[in-house]
Amino acid sequence: MIMSLTGIVLGVALFILALSMTTGFEQLFIKTVLGANGAVRVQDKFQENLVSYQISQQETGNQFEFGRAAGRKYRPGVEHADKVIEGIMEFKNVIAASKVLRGGVEVSNNFKEEPGQLYGIEKDTHLLVSDLEEQIVFGSLLEFQRNPTGVMIGSVLADRMLLEPGESIIISEANEPYRFIVEAIYETGYREIDRERIFVDINQARTVFKRPHETSYVQVSLFDPEKADDDRFMMEAVVQHIVAPWQEREKVWLQFFKALRVISSASLLSIIIIAGLGMYSTLAIIVMEKTREISILRSMGYTRKDVTNIFIWQGFIVTLIGIGFGWLTGAFLTYTISRIPIRIRGIFSTDTFVVDWSFSHYLLAAVIAFFIVMTACILPARRASRLEPADVVRGTSG
Amino acid sequence: MHEGDPSKAVLSCRGVHKYLGDETQQVHVLKGVDINLYRGNTYAIVGPSGCGKSTLLYTLGLLDRQDEGHINIDGIDVTKASDEERTQIRNEKIGFVFQFHFLLPEFTATENLIIPMWKRGNRKALTMERRAHMLLQSVGLGDKTHRLANRLSGGEQQRVAIARALANDPPIVLADEPTGNLDVRNSNIVFDLLYQLSKKNNQAVLIVTHNPDIARRCDFILKMRDGVFTTMDS
Numbered sequence: 001m002i003m004s005l006t007g008i009v010l011g012v013a014l015f016i017l018a019l020s021m022t023t024g025f026e027q028l029f030i031k032t033v034l035g036a037n038g039a040v041r042v043q044d045k046f047q048e049n050l051v052s053y054q055i056s057q058q059e060t061g062n063q064f065e066f067g068r069a070a071g072r073k074y075r076p077g078v079e080h081a082d083k084v085i086e087g088i089m090e091f092k093n094v095i096a097a098s099k100v101l102r103g104g105v106e107v108s109n110n111f112k113e114e115p116g117q118l119y120g121i122e123k124d125t126h127l128l129v130s131d132l133e134e135q136i137v138f139g140s141l142l143e144f145q146r147n148p149t150g151v152m153i154g155s156v157l158a159d160r161m162l163l164e165p166g167e168s169i170i171i172s173e174a175n176e177p178y179r180f181i182v183e184a185i186y187e188t189g190y191r192e193i194d195r196e197r198i199f200v201d202i203n204q205a206r207t208v209f210k211r212p213h214e215t216s217y218v219q220v221s222l223f224d225p226e227k228a229d230d231d232r233f234m235m236e237a238v239v240q241h242i243v244a245p246w247q248e249r250e251k252v253w254l255q256f257f258k259a260l261r262v263i264s265s266a267s268l269l270s271i272i273i274i275a276g277l278g279m280y281s282t283l284a285i286i287v288m289e290k291t292r293e294i295s296i297l298r299s300m301g302y303t304r305k306d307v308t309n310i311f312i313w314q315g316f317i318v319t320l321i322g323i324g325f326g327w328l329t330g331a332f333l334t335y336t337i338s339r340i341p342i343r344i345r346g347i348f349s350t351d352t353f354v355v356d357w358s359f360s361h362y363l364l365a366a367v368i369a370f371f372i373v374m375t376a377c378i379l380p381a382r383r384a385s386r387l388e389p390a391d392v393v394r395g396t397s398g
Numbered sequence: 399m400h401e402g403d404p405s406k407a408v409l410s411c412r413g414v415h416k417y418l419g420d421e422t423q424q425v426h427v428l429k430g431v432d433i434n435l436y437r438g439n440t441y442a443i444v445g446p447s448g449c450g451k452s453t454l455l456y457t458l459g460l461l462d463r464q465d466e467g468h469i470n471i472d473g474i475d476v477t478k479a480s481d482e483e484r485t486q487i488r489n490e491k492i493g494f495v496f497q498f499h500f501l502l503p504e505f506t507a508t509e510n511l512i513i514p515m516w517k518r519g520n521r522k523a524l525t526m527e528r529r530a531h532m533l534l535q536s537v538g539l540g541d542k543t544h545r546l547a548n549r550l551s552g553g554e555q556q557r558v559a560i561a562r563a564l565a566n567d568p569p570i571v572l573a574d575e576p577t578g579n580l581d582v583r584n585s586n587i588v589f590d591l592l593y594q595l596s597k598k599n600n601q602a603v604l605i606v607t608h609n610p611d612i613a614r615r616c617d618f619i620l621k622m623r624d625g626v627f628t629t630m631d632s
Contacts, residue, residue, distance in 0.1 A: 292500055293502055297513070
């Protein structure tokens with residue numbers, strides 16, 4: 001019984017730990033993505049192609065026409081960005097929307113030349129659709145905002161080019177160089193972003209790319225980012241542009257986290273299953289050992305159902321104790337692991353294990369443990385109830 | 399056996415047949431047993447091993463089901479009673495004492511007595527405890543009410559088993575070799591208890607025994623051979 005109890009405690013605790021870690025890292029990834037790219041991105045104008053059909057009614061001779069969508073035409077970039085933003089801001093879930101012009105450039109200084117992506121942003125409103133302000137690790141946001149030729153570069157690019165705030169860089173597009181001053185270095189933790197994105201004022205970017213009125217996309221922040229996927233179709237219908245919610249943009253990584261959670265949960269579930277098997281064998285042995293006691297209870301007037309209930313209760317109490325201690329152990333392990341330092345950079349930035357404290361993990365672990373262990377109790381309990389007292393008592397008579 | 403007014407018998411059976419074993423090796427154990435037991439009397443069933451004494455006791459005690467015949471307990475025809483009905487009658491009408499005490503070792507003497515009372519559910523917790531103490535007092539164990547069952551001697555355990563059989567004040571007590579596992583002194587104590595309590599509580603006590611001294615001290619001796627009663631002495 002102690003082994004079964006230990007199995008339940010360990011199974012529940014590790015299950016909670018696995019869920020809290022995978023969910024914690026997933027939440028951090030989502031926060032990183034939302035902080036860097038916004039909840040929704042409005043990009044590429046589309047136009048529905050309509051095909052007309054003519055229908056004639058034979059009886060009346062009447063004819064009528066109807067249109068049907070027959071594909072879409074796409075045009076890269078956002079057309080009439082101010083009107084698009086106006087339309088987007090009508091949605092209740094939207095906090096802010098900001099224009100971005102993006103394009104590939106070469107970045108160089110005295111040491112090195114690196115490829116990069118120049119992101120022309122509206123310096124004030126972009127802070128409302130991203131976590132750029134929190135992501136600054138060196139330099140000053142204020143200087144970046146004040147200086148028209150100031151840039152903000154990612155930490156990985158800065159390391160590779162040995163750049164520090166206050167130094168100048170040359171940004172070239174079509175072999176035409178432009179000098180900028182590094183005013184701040186940011187770190188999102190998402191390596192791809194930190195390696196290539198260079199933020200400048202959108203008007204400077206338009207000058208570099210010689211596209212004076214262009215907007216590549218509009219970055220949008222939402223009060224409830226979870227609803228981004230639901231809002232997209234309505235937004236598309238209103239602004240006639242492709243609307244890409246973060247759930248779709250990051251589908252691959254989100255699927256990866258989901259798979260990771262399922263795999264780790266499933267493997268830890270095996271501990272609970274083993275505990276259930278342990279409980280089954282323990283109760284089966286108890287039934288064998290207690291046949292006399294079961295028989296005497298039956299002779300005293302206890303029904304088969306009463307006997308079943310005794311064993312079910314025994315399993316129930318052990319399961320409850322196991323879940324209780326499993327919760328405590330799980331919480332302790334989760335807290336302990338969250339204090340362990342670990343430096344992770346790649347798709348997010350963290351210096352400790354990230355955990356998510358959610359009661360739903362505890363509830364799920366309890367429900368699964370309860371279901372498995374109680375199912376394991378049923379068979380021995382039913383076997384106990386089927387014992388015929390006369391057979392047992394007769395076997396013990398002299 | 400034991401002639402009298404069958405309608406006043408607390409336990410009566412007519413033409414009870416019982417077969418044991420599977421279809422290939424079936425043994426006809428009880429071959430048409432008739433018996434009437436009346437309140438306030440002690441009955442001993444004696445006979446050679448394998449003659450069907452214990453099988454009859456378990457059949458009359460509704461632990462086993464007869465293949466043929468009628469059984470009536472305290473005015474209730476239990477011949478075709480369901481498992482649930484038979485279980486309820488066992489709880490209310492019958493007390494068992496076996497060769498082995500079959501006490502639940504994890505519980506105290508008092509708790510062992512409360513278990514059948516608790517199942518019956520007609521007494522409050524405090525009343526059950528008081529009655530358990532009273533019964534333990536009556537079997538001479540008033541000072542060991544809170545002792546665990548496995549901390550009692552063999553004789554004491556069997557006395558607790560007798561007290562437990564009387565817990566729900568049943569009209570019938572069935573005892574299968576109740577002294578079979580005890581020395582002479584304890585055998586006498588246990589039998590005297592059964593005898594005196596049956597008189598005091600106006601219960602019918604049926605004892606299966608191999609001990610001729612015990613049998614002689616009962617009100618009636620029922621001799622059994624090959625699944626039927628041969629004679630009855632009083």
